[in-house]
Amino acid sequence: MLDLRSNHFHHLPANSFPGTSQVVSLHLEFCKIHEIEGGAFRGMKSLFYLYLSENDITSLDPGTFSGAPKLNYLHLEGNRLLQFPGSALALLPSLFVLHLERNAISKLEPAGLLSSKTPKLRELYLTNNTITSVAKGSLDSAFLGTLHLDSNQLKEIPTHALSRAANLEELNLSQNSIRYVGPNAFQPISQSLQRLYMDQMGVEKMSLDALRGLGPGLKALTVRGNQLTELPDLSPLTGLEVVDLKENPLLCDCALLPLRRWMEKLKFEVIATCGQPFEIRGQKVRDVPVFKSCTESVSPPDEKVVTAPRPPKVKKPKASVSKVSGVKARPAKPKAKLPKPTKKKPQRKPVASKVTKNQKTL
Numbered sequence: 374m375l376d377l378r379s380n381h382f383h384h385l386p387a388n389s390f391p392g393t394s395q396v397v398s399l400h401l402e403f404c405k406i407h408e409i410e411g412g413a414f415r416g417m418k419s420l421f422y423l424y425l426s427e428n429d430i431t432s433l434d435p436g437t438f439s440g441a442p443k444l445n446y447l448h449l450e451g452n453r454l455l456q457f458p459g460s461a462l463a464l465l466p467s468l469f470v471l472h473l474e475r476n477a478i479s480k481l482e483p484a485g486l487l488s489s490k491t492p493k494l495r496e497l498y499l500t501n502n503t504i505t506s507v508a509k510g511s512l513d514s515a516f517l518g519t520l521h522l523d524s525n526q527l528k529e530i531p532t533h534a535l536s537r538a539a540n541l542e543e544l545n546l547s548q549n550s551i552r553y554v555g556p557n558a559f560q561p562i563s564q565s566l567q568r569l570y571m572d573q574m575g576v577e578k579m580s581l582d583a584l585r586g587l588g589p590g591l592k593a594l595t596v597r598g599n600q601l602t603e604l605p606d607l608s609p610l611t612g613l614e615v616v617d618l619k620e621n622p623l624l625c626d627c628a629l630l631p632l633r634r635w636m637e638k639l640k641f642e643v644i645a646t647c648g649q650p651f652e653i654r655g656q657k658v659r660d661v662p663v664f665k666s667c668t669e670s671v672s673p674p675d676e677k678v679v680t681a682p683r684p685p686k687v688k689k690p691k692a693s694v695s696k697v698s699g700v701k702a703r704p705a706k707p708k709a710k711l712p713k714p715t716k717k718k719p720q721r722k723p724v725a726s727k728v729t730k731n732q733k734t735l
Contacts, residue, residue, distance in 0.1 A: 411436025484510030556582035622648020627667035
């Protein structure tokens with residue numbers, strides 16, 4: 374290891390480190406470096422770790438890392454980089470972990486940013502930049518497993534940018550200004566995602582299908598410090614080991630009963646508090662008695678509403694009464710039929726009597 378941190382180099386010319394072909398780790402933190410010439414690390418054939426954190430670097434020459442092909446871990450956090458240094462990273466075919474926290478990167482573009490420049494990158498940390506947009510395809514990578522985009526300026530979940538990040542296991546989106554999480558937000562990475570962090574984003578609503586596709590593979594889910602009054606169905610997430618629902622103003626009524634029942638089945642405690650109604654504000658969801666008066670789910674009340682109009686149909690006992698009257702009416706009908714022939718007979722009788730009289734006279 375070569376430790377040169379806290380010096381005042383300001384500028385690193387080409388071939389800055391002769392005779393260091395066996396150095397594995399180089400520390401250059403807090404050296405007030407603002408410029409690095411191409412080939413500055415030439416000859417460092419064994420360099421595996423490079424720390425350039427907490428300097429004043431605004432850009433990197435495309436040939437900056439020429440001569441250090443084995444570099445796996447690169448720390449550039451705490452600089453002033455204005456864009457993702459893709460061209461400089463193209464010379465690092467083995468780059469595994471990249472730290473770019475606390476820079477001034479505002480966009481991730483173009484498409485193929487990772488796949489073409491850092492094809493084997495496994496972990497990418499972009500916390501606390503000024504990122505407002507992530508171009509579709511910019512995060513395409515067959516190897517990317519950890520992505521931290523927290524503390525940026527995103528307005529929506531970058532679903533389209535993750536369409537080909539099939540092995541992503543950890544995604545941190547905390548402290549962005551994302552008010553709404555739409556349906557199928559994590560569908561492209563649903564088969565690989567294990568840890569999802571969405572704390573303090575100001576989320577007001579999550580679609581009922583926001584977590585669709587996620588299942589037993591998800592181990593950690595945090596949505597702490599948002600403005601959620603309700604949550605989507607979490608029951609498919611049977612593999613969860615860490616859940617944080619704190620500091621959300623949940624509306625504790627019968628619609629929240631599925632969440633309450635899900636919490637009761639877990640082997641560990643999940644702390645969630647009621648924000649509404651006012652009289653139970655601040656109480657734990659697991660402790661409030663409001664759910665005792667609720668049915669098993671939201672659907673049974675609807676079924677009752679459907680069955681409620683059935684009593685008039687059940688009031689068909691009245692129909693049975695009419696049947697009884699009908700029974701009485703049935704003998705009445707033949708009575709009604711009897712007078713008709715009697716009426717006809719008297720009409721025939723006078724004719725017959727006249728004929729008999731005439732026969733007698735004859």
